[in-house]
Amino acid sequence: MQYSTNQKAQGEKNRYFACCRNNFRPDLLSRIALNDNKAGMEGLDRDKINKIILETSKGSRFYENELKKEQQVNQRIEKMMEQKARITKEMMKQAQAEVDKLTCELERSRELGRVIVHVDMDAFYAAVEMRDCPELKDKPMAVGSMSMLSTSNYHARRFGVRAAMPGFIAKKLCPNLVIVPTNFDKYRAVSAQVREIFSEYDPHFMPMSLDEAYLDLTEHMEQRKHWPETMRTYYICDAKTDRSTADAEKDELSPVLFEDSPSSSPSLSGADRKAEVFGTSAEEAVREMRFRIQQKTSLTASAGIAPNMMLAKVCSDKNKPNGQYRIPPERQAVMEFIKDLPVRKVSGVGKVTEKMLAALGIVNCDQLGQQMALLSLLFSGTSWHNFLHISLGLGSTCMERDSERKSMSTERTFGEMSDAEEQYSLCRDLCHDLAQDLQREGLKGKTVTLKLKNVKFEVKSRAFTVQYAVCTEEEIFAAAKDLLKVEIDSVSPQPLKLRLMGVRVSGFISAEDKKPLQRSIMGFLQKGGSDSGSFTQCAGSALKAEDDSDAAGCLKPPSTEMKVPSTDLSTTNTQSDTTSCLICPVCNKEMKDVNLTAFNSHIDECLKGSAMDNEPTGSDAPSTSISVPVEETDDGSDFKTPFFSHRTKINGKRTVIHKKKIPLSEPSSKASQTANSLDAVSKGLLLTCPVCSQPQSTDDLALFNRHVDMCLNQEVLLEFRESHPPVDHSDLALKGVRGSSPLPPSKKIKVLSTKHTIDKFFKGNTRQNI
DNA sequence: GGGGGAAGGACCA
DNA sequence: TTCCTGGTCCTTCCCCC
Structure with missing residues (x-):
């Protein structure tokens, strides 16, 4: 498609005059009017469609709000023009x-050297519904509700029906429109099938939503150059394109057509099947990928191939539906496009x-x-x-791969709600849902935001940053309800009339701290530490970390969250984890590429060995010392926990939990208790738990280890409770972080x-x- | 003046 | 009669250090 500036200008002019004829202000049209910036919507009778949209919307609160917003934009433009004049x-x-x-x-x-591809499924939700219900295929249909449509098929687009349009307006544009409710479970399942294919071309592809993704095919293209034809051959599925889900599922089971790596499926070479051989160019690779998507899901995808993501995205829209477009990797071609x-x-x-x-x-x-x-x-x-x-x-x-989530929220739209009790109840429900989502992902955040949309469609957000990161329903609700109360009070004695409420938690604590509370052996034993908290990184030895802690001594006292060192692994479920570098706390030996089971065995052996030749020699005896972190407290006293040093980032500030190394000879320390314990082992009598200080039977070192693990975890929880007293939000109420x-x-x-x-x-x- | 929280808005799928 | 949801990022204002 070629875009003609003249045509566009003429179109704008025509629309302006059409608006005048219809007594509609043209500046209002830009917000309310049809947005035909979508595939399948070229050449529509925009004036007729806009007239229907405006007549249906006019006078509604939504329309009034849009009007207000439009005026605000116009004011911005006026200001800009004044600025321009100067x-x-x-x-x-x-x-x-x-x-x-x-x-x-x-x-x-x-x-220009990268081969970036943007793949976008055509009218995804609508296509899935049409596939599973073939009678919809020739009808204008949309997915969504009378309130809002998620997408529409290409028949409906000819009437001006598109995504983000309320169903009741769509019905005015196209009275025969069939509106199908959304079924996200189904879309997710199809999306997973498509993503499986993506991952074969770029294992690190970047999904943007259920129906689109970016892929970097640069590496694939390098390999593909050397692929024999058999690796680029795929067999055509004769299944009806409008097959049912059952058929699709059947196909999915077919190793011939759909579990389709030709190299790993020798049976594919059956001569009686119709084969398609794809070439080695980027266009061919993408055509092959789209072919496979269609074979596997009966759905079509469009794609754009370009040297960067911005261009690839534009390209994928160029030959929609079921097409692709490539901008050659040359400057001139890019500029021409x-x-x-x-x-x-x-x-x-x-x-x-x-x-x-x-x-x-x-x-x-x-x-x-x-x-x-x-x-x-x-x-x-x-x-x-x-x-x-x-x-x-x-x-x-x-x-940008693996970018971290910044916030999590949930919101609900409903009919007018004026009753305060009902609003508090809804608020709690939202907090409940959000808490579940947060906990599912192991996230805790410090800022709670309440979003409100009143019946005039005016949106307000009110935020409150609490002292401690929160993730439970009670904690979130404690903050959210206060925010809601202020809003209710602000309009009292009039009721607060709402149509939407949302709760958001943001300001997540660092990656390491947002994980569950339980501290694993991995966390204790990781060499040094890293900001990311990744166990697989080896950022310095345990002894080096001591230096770090000294260096960090001048930092602000660690935030209270720091008292909850945590990882997502417990000591009991770490067997599958292999780490790049661990250091044994007993013999101080570095162990590379070892899994936890082996590492634990090593420690057991070391403990036995240490017990046998228990010869503490003071601070120069790393083999018989354990590290006890010392967290500075306000009164200067030490806060001891049986953890190794631990560094993290909170709000971008690097903080270190101090670690003090205590030789076994040092009296009155948990470490010395360990020494005594080791000594006890050597005598075959009893072992003192370094955490709870209780003597334990030592017949079985594994049992003893389990006891220590349990104590550690209990201590973590205890410390967490001590350092995180239940927040009374009625006291903190709306004080904000600025005191x-x-x-x-x-x-x-x-x-x-x-x-x-x-x-x-x-x-x-x-x-x-x- | 910089950092950071709050609030609101633009934009996306 | 009816105009979503969930997320990111940007901008501005304002307070505090």
């Missing part, structure tokens, strides 16, 4: 110089940005590039850098930003080059 020639000259300089740098670092591309096609440019740019006469990426100096004076650095990337056809070439400053929700009118947000595609290497 720009001098000199300012433009300087700005241009800066733009040129940055452009040169970006051009120098342009990377970008030239006429409407800015709105770029992911990250939404309707507000589109409108603001349009006010400056910028519709396509070519114009975006030409106006960059002006944009650099009107938008924030982040925003115009983003625009510059787009105009140069640059995007991330480095997929005396009362939280309450600011009633001030926010100055609207005239800045744009950054496109997430530019977080990779390229962005760092700026």
